[in-house]
Amino acid sequence: xxxxxxxxxxxxxxTQKIRPVPNFxxxxxxxxxxxxxxxxxxxxxxxxxxxxxxxxEVRRKLMAAAAASPSQLLNFIDAVQRLGVAYHFEEEIxxxxxxxxxxxxxxxxxxxxxxxxxxxxF
Numbered sequence: 001x002x003x004x005x006x007x008x009x010x011x012x013x014x015t016q017k018i019r020p021v022p023n024f025x026x027x028x029x030x031x032x033x034x035x036x037x038x039x040x041x042x043x044x045x046x047x048x049x050x051x052x053x054x055x056x057e058v059r060r061k062l063m064a065a066a067a068a069s070p071s072q073l074l075n076f077i078d079a080v081q082r083l084g085v086a087y088h089f090e091e092e093i094x095x096x097x098x099x100x101x102x103x104x105x106x107x108x109x110x111x112x113x114x115x116x117x118x119x120x121x122f
Contacts, residue, residue: 058085059092066096070104074120 039047058080065076077093080086086093104121 055088058089062089062092062096070100071117071120074100074117078120 062073062076062080065073073096077086077097080089080093100121
């Protein structure tokens with residue numbers, strides 16, 4: 001009893017799929033991220049010092065805006081919040097905001113303000 005030749009040859013030869021080789025374009029970034037080296041301590045310390053100086057400058061401008069007028073203060077607070085850095089200045093923003101709210105919460109006190117200033121106070 002012999003097996004047919006065609007049945008054996010089908011069972012023993014697996015069919016291999018030929019897949020196309022992807023031809024991707026080179027990255028516009030090059031190998032910049034593959035050759036990343038972390039900054040040294042001196043550079044990092046210098047950048048942290050710059051950040052601290054900028055925070056001090058924003059605090060000074062916040063206090064100057066608080067002394068100038070409520071509308072300038074609200075505009076400055078709005079700008080700081082839109083930049084996404086207001087979490088650094090929560091205390092400096094909270095106190096003048098409470099003062100503005102307690103002073104100007106009555107609608108009769110806002111005679112000469114435009115709609116934008118009124119919306120910021122809201």
